[in-house]
Amino acid sequence: MHRFFFLISVLILLSSLGTAVADSPWEPIPGLDESTNPDDVVVAYETTADKSRLFRKETISFGGAGDVDATLTLDPETTFQTVDGFGAAITGSTAFNLYKMPENARRSLLEETFSPTRGLGYSFVRTSIGCSDFSLSEFSLCDEPGIENFALSSEDKEYVIPALKEILAINPELKIMASPWTCPPWMKVDNLKDLKPYPRWTSGQLNPQYYDDYATYFVRYLESMRDEGVPIYAITMQNEPLNRGNSASLFMTWQEQKEFVKVLGPKLRDAGLETLIIAFDHNFNYDSNKPECRDQFGYPLHIYEDAEAAQFLAGAAYHAYGGNKEEMKRVHDARPDKDLWFTEQSIGDWGYSFGGDLTWFMREVGIGVMNYGCKGIVVWNFLLDDQKGPNRPGGCQSCYGAVNLSTTDFKSAERYSHFYEIGHFSKVAAPGAKRVQLVQDGAAEGLYACAFANPDGSLSLVALNDANSPRSIKVKSGDREFVATLQKKGTRSFKWKASK
Numbered sequence: 001m002h003r004f005f006f007l008i009s010v011l012i013l014l015s016s017l018g019t020a021v022a023d024s025p026w027e028p029i030p031g032l033d034e035s036t037n038p039d040d041v042v043v044a045y046e047t048t049a050d051k052s053r054l055f056r057k058e059t060i061s062f063g064g065a066g067d068v069d070a071t072l073t074l075d076p077e078t079t080f081q082t083v084d085g086f087g088a089a090i091t092g093s094t095a096f097n098l099y100k101m102p103e104n105a106r107r108s109l110l111e112e113t114f115s116p117t118r119g120l121g122y123s124f125v126r127t128s129i130g131c132s133d134f135s136l137s138e139f140s141l142c143d144e145p146g147i148e149n150f151a152l153s154s155e156d157k158e159y160v161i162p163a164l165k166e167i168l169a170i171n172p173e174l175k176i177m178a179s180p181w182t183c184p185p186w187m188k189v190d191n192l193k194d195l196k197p198y199p200r201w202t203s204g205q206l207n208p209q210y211y212d213d214y215a216t217y218f219v220r221y222l223e224s225m226r227d228e229g230v231p232i233y234a235i236t237m238q239n240e241p242l243n244r245g246n247s248a249s250l251f252m253t254w255q256e257q258k259e260f261v262k263v264l265g266p267k268l269r270d271a272g273l274e275t276l277i278i279a280f281d282h283n284f285n286y287d288s289n290k291p292e293c294r295d296q297f298g299y300p301l302h303i304y305e306d307a308e309a310a311q312f313l314a315g316a317a318y319h320a321y322g323g324n325k326e327e328m329k330r331v332h333d334a335r336p337d338k339d340l341w342f343t344e345q346s347i348g349d350w351g352y353s354f355g356g357d358l359t360w361f362m363r364e365v366g367i368g369v370m371n372y373g374c375k376g377i378v379v380w381n382f383l384l385d386d387q388k389g390p391n392r393p394g395g396c397q398s399c400y401g402a403v404n405l406s407t408t409d410f411k412s413a414e415r416y417s418h419f420y421e422i423g424h425f426s427k428v429a430a431p432g433a434k435r436v437q438l439v440q441d442g443a444a445e446g447l448y449a450c451a452f453a454n455p456d457g458s459l460s461l462v463a464l465n466d467a468n469s470p471r472s473i474k475v476k477s478g479d480r481e482f483v484a485t486l487q488k489k490g491t492r493s494f495k496w497k498a499s500k
Helices: 002-022 092-098 103-114 154-170 208-227 254-270 299-304 326-334 354-370 417-426
Strands: 042-048 056-060 070-082 085-089 124-129 175-180 234-236 276-283 315-319 339-344 374-381 383-385 403-405 413-415 434-441 447-453 458-465 471-477 480-486 490-497
Touching: 042 354, 042 417, 042 480, 056 480, 070 374, 070 447, 070 458, 085 417, 092 103, 092 154, 092 383, 103 154, 124 154, 124 374, 175 339, 208 254, 254 276, 254 299, 276 299, 276 339, 299 315, 299 326, 315 326, 326 339, 339 354, 354 374, 354 417, 354 447, 354 458, 354 490, 374 417, 417 490, 458 471, 458 480, 480 490
Parallel strands: 070 471, 085 124, 085 374, 124 175, 175 234, 234 276, 276 315, 315 339, 339 374, 383 403
Antiparallel strands: 042 056, 042 490, 070 434, 403 413, 434 447, 447 458, 458 490, 471 480
């Protein structure tokens, strides 16, 4: 009898332990809480390609002597673009996965990622208007013909909006960008010459007959999200407008965006909406290797030539699946009055390695695009499961999230390179920061860096050492300087209070 009660007691204990483990918090990166930072030191965070350091925190004293490979001097009086923020996409799949997690674990993950003081301070996200290739099904927000049938989807109401509201509660400064993958299929035609109806999710073009209805569609989306407590900071008119092949897609040339924004802009203005309208939202090379895209090179610059259209555009957005960052510099130099954003890059089964992506991304996207005038960087899915989903047939079947969630317990997860890369910017460059002049003295192969002045008066530097040996740098600003080491194939972020 005693043995029986002992076994029952053990089973009850194991059951309670199992419940505790299943609902235990996400284990955050140590040292993110800024309240523990000493006042008169430099706080540094480092990640290396070999994973020996994963956002490892250290403090560095001012001063220091000895030979260095390069000196980096900040000039906070010479400023460039204002930072909107850094983050990842909250797709339908990401939001669905978040609500598969135990509440404590989800809360801990979101705190670690989005809290400006206790976490990484992600401050910029992207979501879809209607479905994307990372949604639970194909849908628009007006599947039945007639704009009077507009309504937010069940996926928005059950997953995306609750996730965005939970993040906004953690970081009220969060900026949200929204992009459609397709218009409602009943608005599509096969081409702009024949104008035959093309009621399919993939490909097709927007029938000019429905420009007014589609502009109203955007207005109703923005108003509906605002009424739900989710303000949308910016929209793009079409995700990847030169990509016909996604699971949900719409082909939209610069000629079409030029005419459509002349309808969309006044609609937003008349509705009292201050949401930014952003052009393009696709690759650096404009998919110009495709015959039908050969006249699309320089896409946003063509639209800017039309003053009526240009007045409604805040700037242009880019992805890095084709071409290189030099195109962003070219566009910025041609039209410095228009802003730039980087809005998508994924990692996946196409030769991914943590270290390879860390150095490539920080060089070619992170530091690279910020030094060319970019206001913010958003990578693709924030959270996918370990089956790379949920995803849609015809879309990406091999993408990883910045975080990949175990389908065994929906709590265990692996942080991928994108998670740390974005964190190296968001932790030290707050929304409203200004990029500042940075002058390098000394040739140090593989050294890349950008610098910022934050609204709170602090300064920051993000640096990459892409060489196969460590680099020693001296960082100077005003009467303050410090010496730091960058490990081989590693990136390091620094933040410190400016001198008085």
